[in-house]
Amino acid sequence: MSGPQASPALSALVSAAAEAAATRARTAKIAALAAALAQVPPAQAPIAVGLLLGSPVQGRLGIGWRTVANVRPSPADTASLCIEDVDEAFTALATARGAGSAARRTAALTDLLGRATATEQDFLVRVLTGEMRTGALAGVLTDAIGQAAAVPVAVVRRAAMLSGDLGETARAALAGEDLTRITLTPGVPVQPMLASSAPSVEEAVAALGPVSVEYKLDGARLQVHRVDGVVRAYTRSLAEVTDRVPEIVELVGGFPGGDLVLDGETLTLDADGRARPFQDTMSRFGGRATGDRPLSVSFFDVLYAQDRSLVDAPLSDRHELLQAIVGPALIPGALIPGALIPGDGAVADSAERARAARDTFDAALAAGHEGVVVKALGAPYAAGRRGADWIKVKPVYTFDLVVLAVERGSGRRAGWLSNLHLGARDPQGRFGDAGGFVMVGKTFKGLTDDLLRWQTEYFPTIATGDDGYSLALAPETVVEVAIDGVQRSSRYPGGLALRFARVKRYRIGADVKPAAQADTVDDLLQRLPPRG
Ligand SMILES: Nc1ncnc2c1ncn2[C@@H]1O[C@H](COP(=O)(O)OP(=O)(O)OP(=O)(O)O)[C@@H](O)[C@H]1O
Numbered sequence: 001m002s003g004p005q006a007s008p009a010l011s012a013l014v015s016a017a018a019e020a021a022a023t024r025a026r027t028a029k030i031a032a033l034a035a036a037l038a039q040v041p042p043a044q045a046p047i048a049v050g051l052l053l054g055s056p057v058q059g060r061l062g063i064g065w066r067t068v069a070n071v072r073p074s075p076a077d078t079a080s081l082c083i084e085d086v087d088e089a090f091t092a093l094a095t096a097r098g099a100g101s102a103a104r105r106t107a108a109l110t111d112l113l114g115r116a117t118a119t120e121q122d123f124l125v126r127v128l129t130g131e132m133r134t135g136a137l138a139g140v141l142t143d144a145i146g147q148a149a150a151v152p153v154a155v156v157r158r159a160a161m162l163s164g165d166l167g168e169t170a171r172a173a174l175a176g177e178d179l180t181r182i183t184l185t186p187g188v189p190v191q192p193m194l195a196s197s198a199p200s201v202e203e204a205v206a207a208l209g210p211v212s213v214e215y216k217l218d219g220a221r222l223q224v225h226r227v228d229g230v231v232r233a234y235t236r237s238l239a240e241v242t243d244r245v246p247e248i249v250e251l252v253g254g255f256p257g258g259d260l261v262l263d264g265e266t267l268t269l270d271a272d273g274r275a276r277p278f279q280d281t282m283s284r285f286g287g288r289a290t291g292d293r294p295l296s297v298s299f300f301d302v303l304y305a306q307d308r309s310l311v312d313a314p315l316s317d318r319h320e321l322l323q324a325i326v327g328p329a330l331i332p333g334a335l336i337p338g339a340l341i342p343g344d345g346a347v348a349d350s351a352e353r354a355r356a357a358r359d360t361f362d363a364a365l366a367a368g369h370e371g372v373v374v375k376a377l378g379a380p381y382a383a384g385r386r387g388a389d390w391i392k393v394k395p396v397y398t399f400d401l402v403v404l405a406v407e408r409g410s411g412r413r414a415g416w417l418s419n420l421h422l423g424a425r426d427p428q429g430r431f432g433d434a435g436g437f438v439m440v441g442k443t444f445k446g447l448t449d450d451l452l453r454w455q456t457e458y459f460p461t462i463a464t465g466d467d468g469y470s471l472a473l474a475p476e477t478v479v480e481v482a483i484d485g486v487q488r489s490s491r492y493p494g495g496l497a498l499r500f501a502r503v504k505r506y507r508i509g510a511d512v513k514p515a516a517q518a519d520t521v522d523d524l525l526q527r528l529p530p531r532g
Pocket residue numbers: 192193194195196214215216217218219220221222236265300331373392480513
């Protein structure tokens with residue numbers, strides 16, 4: 001019997017992943033992964049989870065397709081690798097430094113792949129090159145961890161969000177530790193709560209009870225922690241940017257009270273207080289310090305204060321505390337007279353609520369902001385979730401799509417990689433492979449010379465194929481595209497096409513958005529006009 005103390009065979013993990021990919025039934029995916037995880041000793045759970053997510057614990061290994069293609073040895077006939085072997089090889093790849101490191105990396109890679117069977121090679125190559133780093137499995141894996149450890153999935157999800165680490169959560173769950181004791185700790189960044197969207201502010205307000213209608217500032221998300229007086233700041237993807245935001249560090253250092261965790265948006269403002277274009281804020285995060293305007297910050301949430309975690313407290317309580325702590329650095333919109341809108345049956349009727357929300361929306365746009373975020377005042381802070389309690393409303397339709405391929409430009413764009421093939425997520429695999437993407441359109445509109453230059457340099461490094469006309473890309477780059485609408489079309493497999501798609505920005509660097517969070521075909525289908 002293969003006891004759970006030995007290192008599990010890589011082949012078991014690979015076949016569980018294949019089984020999960022081959023079925024469309026969520027319960028079957030979960031069962032396949034849970035069966036494999038149940039065989040993993042707790043200490044090795046982070047390795048197994050990292051492999052299944054395509055995000056090994058060693059981080060990005062920086063192995064390109066060309067490197068892999070050059071070293072691909074003939075596969076082993078029988079499976080012999082255990083996941084600890086893979087972990088050791090990945091560590092060797094990640095830590096090779098200095099003179100001769102390229103040769104040592106090649107040797108480590110050749111040795112690992114030479115010991116793998118053909119199916120294992122395919123799996124490892126997808127992990128190594130980042131092709132699997134779509135996070136497509138994260139949701140089912142969370143359920144699978146719950147099933148393998150006999151812990152309710154809500155408890156696993158919460159622990160994963162608050163610890164920011166699914167592998168470590170799996171370890172604790174499989175070791176029988178009490179996951180409810182994992183809570184927010186100042187100093188450990190948490191996945192930010194996200195918003196769903198609605199086409200109009202009236203619809204957003206109608207969907208919720210008492211709400212706060214807040215300006216949606218077009219800057220960068222910033223999570224700020226203060227522990228024993230030391231302030232650290234993190235981006236949306238939890239990268240630390242403390243050094244880039246000294247004025248915010250100073251501001252937060254002066255707030256009253258003890259340890260704090262604040263959530264907010266930072267942006268650059270004109271002398272007259274109008275929001276600067278998003279790119280100005282990003283150039284600051286990119287490290288160009290000279291000639292920058294100072295950053296301003298607006299906080300819209302507090303997750304820890306007065307020695308306790310507030311993630312389970314209703315937004316109304318958090319707002320009250322927030323106002324007392326941050327004073328004028330509060331997000332505009334929230335808490336200003338008229339912006340807090342009571343629910344049906346309370347002070348205002350629904351027409352009044354809608355009118356008040358519309359006024360705040362108009363004021364937000366007039367001040368140069370992106371729109372509003374309408375938030376349920378009774379809701380807790382759902383770390384890492386895109387739930388119904390926060391609803392963003394913007395005047396145009398924008399979608400975050402994944403770049404599947406890029407065409408070589410011609411004419412004025414000769415020499416550049418230009419036209420983008422845009423994919424929407426298709427998590428159920430209704431239009432192709434499970435967990436994949438479906439192409440919904442192409443565009444080169446909105447691409448500035450800077451963006452063309454960037455993508456011409458960058459895309460070859462994530463290319464997975466080249467037919468001379470276009471490069472196929474690992475589906476990991478998210479681009480925000482504005483459209484006028486969606487129309488029915490037989491041109492693409494999803495049965496829809498985008499109207500007037502233009503690139504707004506890439507979701508990279510400090511503003512990175514993982515492909516697993518890109519918009520889905522269903523998000524786009526909702527924008528189809530009614531049949532008639
Ligand atoms: N008052 C606010 N409350 C919450 N988020 C805000 C607010 N103002 C600006 N934001 C920004 O808007 C984002 C909320 O939208 P969402 O959660 O969908 O993130 P996103 O996927 O980055 O969306 P988008 O591309 O629309 O900014 C937050 O991540 C934050 O950066």
